Amino acid sequence: MKLPFALARRFVAGETFEQSVSKVRYFNEHGIKVTLDLLGENVKDRETADSTVDEYIGLLQNIHTAGLKSTISVKLTMMGLDIDTEYCKDNLYRLLDEAREKDSFVRIDMEGSDYTQVTIDLFKDAFRDYGKHVGIVLQSYLHRTKQDVAELAELGADVRMCKGAYKEPSRVALQDMADIREAFKEYTAMLLEKTTYPRIATHDDELIDWVKAYAAENKIGKPRFEIQMLYGLREETMIDLVKDGYNARVYVPYGTMWFPYFKRRLTERKENIFFVARNLFKK
Numbered sequence: 631m632k633l634p635f636a637l638a639r640r641f642v643a644g645e646t647f648e649q650s651v652s653k654v655r656y657f658n659e660h661g662i663k664v665t666l667d668l669l670g671e672n673v674k675d676r677e678t679a680d681s682t683v684d685e686y687i688g689l690l691q692n693i694h695t696a697g698l699k700s701t702i703s704v705k706l707t708m709m710g711l712d713i714d715t716e717y718c719k720d721n722l723y724r725l726l727d728e729a730r731e732k733d734s735f736v737r738i739d740m741e742g743s744d745y746t747q748v749t750i751d752l753f754k755d756a757f758r759d760y761g762k763h764v765g766i767v768l769q770s771y772l773h774r775t776k777q778d779v780a781e782l783a784e785l786g787a788d789v790r791m792c793k794g795a796y797k798e799p800s801r802v803a804l805q806d807m808a809d810i811r812e813a814f815k816e817y818t819a820m821l822l823e824k825t826t827y828p829r830i831a832t833h834d835d836e837l838i839d840w841v842k843a844y845a846a847e848n849k850i851g852k853p854r855f856e857i858q859m860l861y862g863l864r865e866e867t868m869i870d871l872v873k874d875g876y877n878a879r880v881y882v883p884y885g886t887m888w889f890p891y892f893k894r895r896l897t898e899r900k901e902n903i904f905f906v907a908r909n910l911f912k913k
C-alpha cells in the first residue's frame with residue numbers, strides 16, 4: 631500500500647527535485663546552505679542502483695544549472711552496498727567524478743552499525759582519490775566512534791557529527807542521552823581542533839549552546855564550523871544562527887522512497903508525531 635505523501639511533507643520537501651527547488655531557494659535566500667538528499671536505502675538490484683547513481687548525477691547537474699547553494703548526501707546502500715562492495719565503490723566514484731567536475735561535494739551519510747566499517751573504508755579510499763569533494767558522518771552514540779573520530783580527524787576528513795538515528799544494542803552504542811551528549815561534545819571538540827570545517831548536526835539546544843561557548847572560549851571563529859539541521863525542524867533557530875554570524879545548513883530530503891526516513895523522525899521524538907498530525911489537517 632502506498633501511503634499518501636501528505637503524511638511526510640513536514641519532513642520531506644517533495645517527491646521530485648522540481649517540487650523541492652522552491653524550498654532550497656527559500657533557505658538560500660535566508661543565508662542557509664542546503665544538502666539535498668534523494669531518499670531511499672537498501673537497494674537490492676543493480677538496475678535500481680545504477681539508475682539511482684544516474685539520478686544523483688542528474689541532481690548534481692540540476693543544482694549546478696539552477697545555481698543553488700546545495701551539496702548532496704547519499705547512502706551507500708542506495709548505490710549497491712548490499713549487492714557488492716566493489717560495485718558500490720565504482721558507483722560512488724562515478725558520482726564523485728561528476729562532483730569533482732562540477733566542483734561540488736558529496737557527503738556519505740552513516741547508516742546502521744552493520745555498515746559502519748565498510749562505509750569508513752570506502753570513504754577513506756574516496757577521500758584519498760577525491761579529497762575535498764567527499765565527506766562522511768560519524769555517530770556519537772557508537773562505542774567505536776572514539777577511535778574513528780581520532781583517525782578521521784588526523785586525516786583531516788570533512789566530518790558531520792551527529793548522535794545517530796538507528797536503533798542499536800548496548801554492546802554497540804551508548805543508550806543514555808547524557809552519555810551520548812558527552813561523547814558528542816568530546817568528538818566535536820576533537821574535530822574543531824584537528825579539522826578545518828566540522829559540521830555539527832543537531833537540534834539539541836544543550837549541544838548548540840555548548841559549541842558556541844566552546845568555540846568562543848577557544849578562539850575558534852564562527853566561520854570555522856557549520857551547524858546543520860533537518861528540513862521541517864527549527865527553521866527559526868537556523869535563521870537566528872545566520873543572523874548571529876554562524877554558518878547553517880539544512881538537510882533537505884526529497885523523493886518517493888520517504889517511508890524509512892519518515893519513520894526514524896517519528897520514533898526519535900514524540901513531538902514529531904504531533905507535527906505530522908497537525909500537518910495532515912493543513913491545506
Ligand SMILES: Cc1cc2nc3c(=O)[nH]c(=O)nc-3n(C[C@H](O)[C@H](O)[C@H](O)COP(=O)(O)OP(=O)(O)OC[C@H]3O[C@@H](n4cnc5c(N)ncnc54)[C@H](O)[C@@H]3O)c2cc1C
Nearest residue numbers: 739740767792793794795831832833834858859860863881
Ligand atoms: C543534518 C543532519 C544530518 C544527519 N545525518 C545522519 C546520518 O547520516 N546518520 C544518522 O544516523 N543520523 C543522522 N542524523 C540524525 C541524528 O543522528 C539524530 O538522530 C537527530 O538529529 C536527533 O538528534 P538531535 O541531537 O537533533 O536531538 P534529539 O536527541 O532528538 O533531541 C534532544 C533535545 O533537543 C531539543 N530538540 C530536538 N528537536 C527539537 C525541535 N524540533 N525543536 C526544539 N527543540 C528540539 C529538545 O530539547 C530535545 O530534548 C542527522 C541529523 C541532522 C540534523
